[in-house]
Amino acid sequence: MSxxxxxxxxxxxxxxxxxxxxxxxxxxxxxxxxxxxxxTYVKPNKxxxxxxxxxxxxxxxxxxxxxxxxxxxxxxxxxxxxxxYIPKAESESVRETMQGNFVGLGVEFQMDRxxxxxxxxIPHSPAQRAGLRAFDQIICIDGDTxxxxxxxxxxxxxxxxxxxxxxxDLCIYxxxxxxxFEVGIRRNxxxxxxxxxxxxxxxxLGYIKIDLFSDNTYEEFVRALKDLKDHGMKALVLDLxxxxxxxLKQANLVADEFLPRGDLIFFTKNxxxxxxxxxxxxxxxxxxxxxxxxIDENTASAAxxxxxxxxxxxxxxxxxxxxxxxxxxxEEIQLKDGSIMRxxxxxxxxxxxxxxxxxxxKGHLREYENDYYRRYYSGELFSPDSIHLNDSLKYYTKGGRxxxxxxxxxxxxxxxxxxxxxxxxxxxxxxxxxxNRVLQEYVKAHYRDLMRMSPEDYVRSDTIADSxxxxxxxxxxxxxxxxxxxxxxxxxxxxxxxxxxxxYGTGVFEQIRLKEDRMxxxxxxxxxxxxxxxxxxxxxxxx
Numbered sequence: 313m314s315x316x317x318x319x320x321x322x323x324x325x326x327x328x329x330x331x332x333x334x335x336x337x338x339x340x341x342x343x344x345x346x347x348x349x350x351x352t353y354v355k356p357n358k359x360x361x362x363x364x365x366x367x368x369x370x371x372x373x374x375x376x377x378x379x380x381x382x383x384x385x386x387x388x389x390x391x392x393x394x395x396x397y398i399p400k401a402e403s404e405s406v407r408e409t410m411q412g413n414f415v416g417l418g419v420e421f422q423m424d425r426x427x428x429x430x431x432x433x434i435p436h437s438p439a440q441r442a443g444l445r446a447f448d449q450i451i452c453i454d455g456d457t458x459x460x461x462x463x464x465x466x467x468x469x470x471x472x473x474x475x476x477x478x479x480x481d482l483c484i485y486x487x488x489x490x491x492x493f494e495v496g497i498r499r500n501x502x503x504x505x506x507x508x509x510x511x512x513x514x515x516x517l518g519y520i521k522i523d524l525f526s527d528n529t530y531e532e533f534v535r536a537l538k539d540l541k542d543h544g545m546k547a548l549v550l551d552l553x554x555x556x557x558x559x560l561k562q563a564n565l566v567a568d569e570f571l572p573r574g575d576l577i578f579f580t581k582n583x584x585x586x587x588x589x590x591x592x593x594x595x596x597x598x599x600x601x602x603x604x605x606x607i608d609e610n611t612a613s614a615a616x617x618x619x620x621x622x623x624x625x626x627x628x629x630x631x632x633x634x635x636x637x638x639x640x641x642x643e644e645i646q647l648k649d650g651s652i653m654r655x656x657x658x659x660x661x662x663x664x665x666x667x668x669x670x671x672x673x674k675g676h677l678r679e680y681e682n683d684y685y686r687r688y689y690s691g692e693l694f695s696p697d698s699i700h701l702n703d704s705l706k707y708y709t710k711g712g713r714x715x716x717x718x719x720x721x722x723x724x725x726x727x728x729x730x731x732x733x734x735x736x737x738x739x740x741x742x743x744x745x746x747x748n749r750v751l752q753e754y755v756k757a758h759y760r761d762l763m764r765m766s767p768e769d770y771v772r773s774d775t776i777a778d779s780x781x782x783x784x785x786x787x788x789x790x791x792x793x794x795x796x797x798x799x800x801x802x803x804x805x806x807x808x809x810x811x812x813x814x815x816y817g818t819g820v821f822e823q824i825r826l827k828e829d830r831m832x833x834x835x836x837x838x839x840x841x842x843x844x845x846x847x848x849x850x851x852x853x854x855x
Contacts, residue, residue: 384653392656393672393680394640400650409504410558412528415476418502419444421468424749427451427459428468431748435817437502442495444484446814447752451492452483459485474499487752488759503528506558509551509822510536513832518545521822522566525558525614530565537569537597547602549835550618550628551822557613557638567621569596570603570628575710576663577621580641588658603628606831607721609684609693612636613660619721620662626711630723631831633693637683637720639668662721664707670719696726727831732798746788751811754783767816771823777808802828 363376381399388395398406408414418437421430428450433440451459453471472480479498486493506529509521518540522529540548557563567577573594580588605619605628616635622628641658660668672680691698705717716722755762758779762770770776781804784790805828813821826832 381651388653388655389677390674392640392674393677394638394642394654395656396642396654398652398654403650403652406652409524410526412504412506412526413501414504415473415499416502417444417472417480417497417499419472421450422748423462423465424449424752426462428465429748429752432814434502435505438497438500442497444495444497445486447487447755449485449487450482451485454481476500487756488763505532505818507532507536508818510540511819511823512540512543512545513549513826513836515544516546517549517836518543518547519549519551519822519826519832521551522555522615524555525560525562525566527559527562529558529562533566534569534597541597545601547604548598549604549606549832551606552611552615552619553606553608553632553831554610555612555615556610556636557615560614560617560641563614563618564590567618568592570598570622571596571625572599575621575625575627578617578663579661580658581661582658604835605630607632607635607723609633609687610636611721612638616668616721617660617662620666620668623715623721623724624663624666624707624709626709626713629725630721631725631834632723632727633729634687634699634722635668635720637668637670639670639719662707664709664715666705666707666715666717668720693729694731695728725834727834730830733802747784747807747810750784750787751780751807751814753787754780754811755815757783762815767812767820770812770816771820776811777804780804780807780811 363380366374366379367376381397384397388397416438418434418439419430420432420434421428423429430439430444430446430448430450432446433444449459450468451457453468456471458468458471474480476499479496481494481496483492483494485491504526506524506526507520507522509519511519513519520533520536520540522533537548564577571577571592573592575592577590577592579590603622605622607615607619607630611619611632612635616638619628619630619635623630639660640656641660642654643657645653645655647653662668670683687693699722701716701722702718707715707717709715765773781800784803784807805824809821809824812824
């Protein structure tokens with residue numbers, strides 16, 4: 313038999329196996345797919361017979377489950393870039409992220425020399441309530457010494473993890489205070505915060521960052537929005553950079569807070585051309601007032617829905633770079649063994665009718681995944697002139713402004729990627745563990761002064777930034793000449809921000825980082841950014 317015939321037979325078998333898996337998952341799904349997927353034509357008995365025959369009679373021992381997973385992945389790869397299979401081993405982590413919590417202590421740590429050092433303590437976690445701090449060192453767990461033994465990280469994780477409402481006893485050394493103490497911590501739910509930062513940039517401009525649209529996002533967002541309004545907010549920056557999406561319902565609720573009753577937020581269309589439209593309810597907390605939405609090449613899916621809705625309804629100015637371009641709707645199917653399949657059943661469209669999804673070729677996932685590099689080398693991330701706008705995909709906002717389809721959301725105001733920032737980031741990555749060690753030693757040397765500072769004092773302190781930078785130069789053998797002018801300023805800002813995150817949380821990190829943020833600078837000082845064309849404006853269109 314020729315290789316071609318063998319290949320065709322194998323592909324047919326693989327296809328049938330995958331369809332059977334989809335059918336089984338559909339039958340066991342916790343919710344019926346909105347698209348009305350119909351798998352009644354599949355004959356699962358043939359697949360059962362084939363798998364059973366392989367188990368019983370195949371000449372070699374073979375893991376049939378892993379073979380089945382491989383075939384499923386191969387077939388899904390032929391559909392579209394976002395129909396995916398998530399194995400059982402990964403599904404729990406995915407589920408925890410989307411639920412917005414997990415069971416544990418709430419610490420992030422790493423091996424430093426021969427001791428496990430806490431890098432960050434998650435706010436509102438059991439660890440924080442027990443008084444643990446960044447740079448505390450774990451000496452023993454449940455009476456067993458772990459320091460100085462060069463134990464693998466996985467073994468420490470297993471000792472710290474455990475069922476909810478059980479206790480683990482830790483012996484902690486606090487370098488800055490030169491103290492050793494024991495603490496018992498009861499494992500509990502640890503929040504995964506999706507709105508990590510919300511603060512006032514100045515007397516009237518507020519800032520809210522959303523990292524992901526999880527189960528808790530809307531609740532966190534409304535709480536932050538109300539707090540900023542109580543502090544006098546008249547205008548808002550909504551930061552969706554790096555937001556990969558999540559639950560569409562949560563994104564819809566967030567967009568609704570900005571739009572008056574009756575405004576179309578988005579619509580979907582399936583393979584039968586059935587259209588489902590979602591409108592604003594008019595119950596929003598911030599339906600008037602200047603609004604700026606920050607996006608970049610990593611803003612995707614549900615985050616693009618929010619940006620597109622606010623742009624097409626002339627409610628906000630979109631600032632940044634073209635978004636990722638994921639406009640496919642997935643239905644999640646829970647399989648019996650705990651694994652998950654996400655199958656594309658429809659497409660997203662913005663109110664003006666634009667499809668968010670960027671073009672792709674079935675079976676060419678590598679090319680699709682490498683789109684970032686294409687954008688980088690084509691110059692699109694650095695100049696709006698490098699972006700090809702297709703006149704056949706021209707659409708109009710509610711107020712008559714021209715916007716373009718073709719994949720992703722095009723910003724109203726383009727802000728280029730900072731090449732210097734990329735180079736600095738690479739240099740910081742190469743420092744790796746050395747940088748964490750420098751920060752740890754800095755805290756040890758300045759412990760009492762740092763512990764007396766409030767988060768607000770830390771953010772405002774320029775002397776801290778200079779002090780950390782000098783300490784890093786001294787302890788890494790770097791020379792001042794390696795950090796000329798602007799680079800020195802960026803490095804100081806980064807070190808100041810990272811230590812602030814470790815000591816006080818992500819909110820402090822974002823407050824400090826925004827001092828060097830080109831997009832925020834463009835909003836605050838629109839005339840000071842020559843890289844952006846003069847025709848770009850930052851006033852919110854009148855409604």
